[in-house]
Each structure stands twice: as C-alpha cells, then as structure tokens.
Amino acid sequence: MKLCIDKPLRIGFAAxxxxxxxxxxxxxxxxxxxxxxxxxxxxxFSSMRTKGSIPETGNITGEIPDWMARWELAxxxxxxxxxxxxxxxxxxxxxxxxxxxxxxxxxANVLFWWGKPDEAxxxxxxxxxxxxxxxxxxxxxxxxxxxxxxxxxxxxYTGYLEKHPEDDRVRLRLAEMLSWLKRYDESLAEYKTILxxxxxxxxxxxxxxxxxxxxxxxxxxIKELRKTLx
Amino acid sequence: MERYLMRRFFFIxxxxxxxxxxxxxxxxxxxxxxxxxxxxxxxLKKEYSKAITYYEPLTNFDFKKPEVLRxxxxxxxxxxxxxxxxxxxxxxxxxxxxxxxxxxxxAYVYAEQGQFNTAIDLLKLLLETGPxxxxxxxxxxxxLTWSGQFEDAINEYRKVLGEKK
Numbered sequence: 001m002k003l004c005i006d007k008p009l010r011i012g013f014a015a016x017x018x019x020x021x022x023x024x025x026x027x028x029x030x031x032x033x034x035x036x037x038x039x040x041x042x043x044x045f046s047s048m049r050t051k052g053s054i055p056e057t058g059n060i061t062g063e064i065p066d067w068m069a070r071w072e073l074a075x076x077x078x079x080x081x082x083x084x085x086x087x088x089x090x091x092x093x094x095x096x097x098x099x100x101x102x103x104x105x106x107x108a109n110v111l112f113w114w115g116k117p118d119e120a121x122x123x124x125x126x127x128x129x130x131x132x133x134x135x136x137x138x139x140x141x142x143x144x145x146x147x148x149x150x151x152x153x154x155x156x157y158t159g160y161l162e163k164h165p166e167d168d169r170v171r172l173r174l175a176e177m178l179s180w181l182k183r184y185d186e187s188l189a190e191y192k193t194i195l196x197x198x199x200x201x202x203x204x205x206x207x208x209x210x211x212x213x214x215x216x217x218x219x220x221x222i223k224e225l226r227k228t229l230x
Numbered sequence: 231m232e233r234y235l236m237r238r239f240f241f242i243x244x245x246x247x248x249x250x251x252x253x254x255x256x257x258x259x260x261x262x263x264x265x266x267x268x269x270x271x272x273x274l275k276k277e278y279s280k281a282i283t284y285y286e287p288l289t290n291f292d293f294k295k296p297e298v299l300r301x302x303x304x305x306x307x308x309x310x311x312x313x314x315x316x317x318x319x320x321x322x323x324x325x326x327x328x329x330x331x332x333x334x335x336x337a338y339v340y341a342e343q344g345q346f347n348t349a350i351d352l353l354k355l356l357l358e359t360g361p362x363x364x365x366x367x368x369x370x371x372x373x374l375t376w377s378g379q380f381e382d383a384i385n386e387y388r389k390v391l392g393e394k395k
Contacts, residue, residue: 064368066391072372073387080380 067096071103074110083114101131109139117143134160138170150177168194172204175211184215202228262291266298278305289318296326303335307342315339330360334369346377364390 071093077086090107097103104123111120124132124140132140141156157174161167175190191208198204205228212221269284285302288295299322306315319336322329333356340349353370357363371386388394 064365069368069371069387069390072368072375073384073391076371076375076380076383076387079375080384082384 067093075106078106078110078113081113083110086110087114101127105132105136109136112139112143117146134163142173145173145177150181153177166197168197168204172207176207179211179214182214184211187211188215262288266295269298269301273301273305278308281305282309282311289321296322296329299325300332303332307335307339312339312342316343330356330363330366334363334366337369337373341373341376346373349373350377350379 070089074086074089074093077083077089087107087110090103090110093100093103094107104127108120108123108127111117111123121140121143124136137156138160141153141160144150144153144156154174154177157170157177160170161174164170171190171194175187175194178184178187178190188208188211191204191211194204195201195208205224209221209224209228212218212224265284265288269281269288272278272281272284282302282305285298285305288298289302299318303315303318303322306312306318316336316339319332319339322332323336326332333352337349337352337356340346340352350370350373353366353373356366357370360366367386367390371383371390374380374383374386385394
C-alpha cells in the first residue's frame with residue numbers, strides 16, 4: 001500500500017520539479033543552441049585576418065582587386081546586420097567570380113542569419129558538397145531541424161561531431177533532436193558525454209533529467225534534478 | 231700532344247685558382263654582400279626565419295640597401311615578430327619618408343600589436359598628406375574592421391569601390 005502511494009507521489013514530485021525547472025534559471029555554458037546566430041563581431045577578427053592578405057612577399061604592394069574589396073565589404077555589412085546590403089554585395093562578387101565557392105557559402109550563412117533559410121539552401125545547393133565547410137553543415141542541419149527534417153539533420157551533426165567531438169554545443173543539439181525522436185538511450189548517451197566535460201552545467205543536467213523522465217527513469221531524473229538544486 | 235695537354239691543365243688550374251681566390255677575397259672584403267645574397271636566397275624561397283639570420287647582422291653594418299630592411303620587415307611579419315618588424319619599418323621610413331608601402335606595413339604591424347588607433351591615425355595621415363592610394367584605404371578599412379569600427383570601415387570600402395566620396 002505504501003508503495004502504491006509512493007509511486008504516484010514520486011511521479012508527481014518529479015513532474016512538479018520538471019515544470020519548476022522549466023520556469024527558472026537558464027544558466028548554461030552552452031548557448032545559442034536554437035537558432036543560427038551571426039557570429040560577428042566576436043569571430044570577426046580572426047575571420048577577417050586571413051594570412052593571405054598579409055604582406056608576404058610584396059603582396060601588399062600588389063593590387064587588391066575590386067571584387068576582393070567588395071567581398072570584404074559584404075562581410076563587414078553582415079557584421080552590422082545590414083543583411084540586404086550584404087547580400088547584394090555578395091551577389092555582385094558571385095557574378096564576377098562564380099567559381100569561388102567560399103563566397104557563395106558565406107552568402108548562404110548571411111541568408112541564414114537574415115532568416116531566409118530557403119534562399120540559403122538554394123545557394124548551398126549550387127556548391128559542391130565537399131566544398132561546404134563544417135560550420136556551414138551545422139547551420140544546414142539547424143535549418144533542417146527547424147523544418148523538422150531530422151533525417152537530413154542527423155548525418156550532418158554526427159559527421160561534424162566525428163571531426164569535432166569536443167563541440168558540446170552541436171552535441172547538445174544532436175542530443176535534443178534524438179530525444180524529440182524518442183530515441184532516448186542515444187540521446188542520454190550524448191547528454192552523458194556533454195556532462196562529462198561540463199559537470200557543472202545546470203541547464204544541460206536539467207535537460208538530461210527531462211529525457212530521463214521521458215524515458216520513464218524517474219528515480220534517476222529526480223537524482224539529477226536534485227544535483228541542479230544544490 | 232703532351233705539351234698541349236699540359237698547357238690545358240695549367241689553364242684549368244689557373245682559372246680554378248682565380249675563381250677560388252676571388253671568392254675568398256669577396257668573403258673577406260665584402261662579408262655584408264655575402265650575408266645579403268644568402269639572406270636573399272632564403273627570402274626568395276620563403277624561408278623567412280633563415281633569411282632573418284642573414285639580414286639581422288646587416289643592420290649593424292652600414293649596409294645601405296633598403297631591400298634589407300624591406301625584406302627583414304616582411305620576414306619579421308611572417309614569423310610573427312611584430313615588435314622587431316615595427317622598429318624595422320620605423321627605421322625604413324626615416325630613410326625613405328616617401329615610402330608608402332613601408333607606412334602601410336607599419337600600420338599593419340601596429341594593428342597586429344593591437345595598437346589600432348595608432349595604425350588608423352597613421353593611415354589617415356598618409357591618405358591626407360599623400361596621394362589617395364587605394365591600398366592604404368583598403369588597409370584602413372581592414373584595420374577599422376579589426377578594431378570593431380564597422381560603419382567607418384564600410385565607408386572606406388565604399389570609397390575604395392568608388393561608391394562614395
């Protein structure tokens with residue numbers, strides 16, 4: 001009898017805790033897992049400082065063609081979120097230099113940031129698959145997720161994580177996606193990997209606890225949630 | 231026949247000796263030129279660290295060839311020795327104040343060292359006082375971007391592209 005009362009009580013308690021944790025704190029060391037985010041200006045410095053532009057052997061005295069200056073302009077415009085102008089400049093560069101895939105990939109990124117994933121996808125389809133860089137593949141996977149096209153997103157995430165196993169941000173997206181697909185064991189395995197490198201990340205632990213509860217593993221869920229309340 | 235061979239042998243010995251002696255004399259009396267040539271050789275092969283080892287002693291000699299400073303500066307930049315690069319370009323500008331390339335590179339080195347305002351001021355001064363060089367303006371736009379002054383950078387890029395005065 002005691003057990004019969006205990007069980008619904010436990011479930012109720014877990015549910016209450018889950019709802020409570022949904023409302024409070026969004027402290028996480030991993031951020032930006034939902035949307036494609038313009039990385040500028042934080043990443044601008046390294047991306048603009050390409051060694052190719054360094055005055056190696058008289059390069060600095062040589063000509064920098066207009067299309068290259070325009071390409072740089074397009075990048076800077078995207079950093080200040082003038083996406084329409086940036087896209088226009090990118091298109092001019094592509095018109096002049098259609099064979100440089102990197103320009104088209106950057107254009108696709110800007111279109112993603114602008115909230116035009118369909119146009120971004122059109123641009124990416126014009127680029128050979130092997131020319132698409134890893135980060136753009138992740139962006140593409142995010143786009144597929146937003147369309148609930150998990151089948152296409154999964155190999156992009158797993159392919160990326162094979163090369164960058166340390167990227168917890170992408171692993172979290174994969175873990176979330178797997179949980180939505182009710183592939184709880186796989187999802188939990190990914191969460192465990194994240195928590196190994198980020199044991200103090202409360203939000204990830206709470207998400208992990210949710211998945212445990214969805215998988216019916218309530219005692220474990222409670223234990224994990226308690227850890228986040230200490 | 232034997233006499234002919236002997237004469238030929240002596241000629242060869244003579245020319246080899248002359249070549250050897252002139253090379254030795256060159257090393258003794260013109261060591262700077264030997265260093266310069268060796269430095270140039272490595273520089274052209276993009277072996278910048280090795281080139282530096284030959285160019286550096288030349289700065290102590292009174293070796294008046296601006297290429298030494300130019301190439302030493304580039305070698306320092308490529309190998310990431312920005313402090314040394316900036317002093318080389320400062321020296322070069324003192325010798326050749328009209329050398330725009332040196333000013334642009336110095337600005338670039340300042341930017342690499344995080345001295346964005348100094349770099350920007352230097353390039354603006356160059357653009358105000360000298361001819362409006364496209365390259366200087368592109369570097370100004372780049373350094374403005376690196377320093378986070380995006381709107382100003384956009385203006386400069388537009389000027390480069392002839393879309394703004």
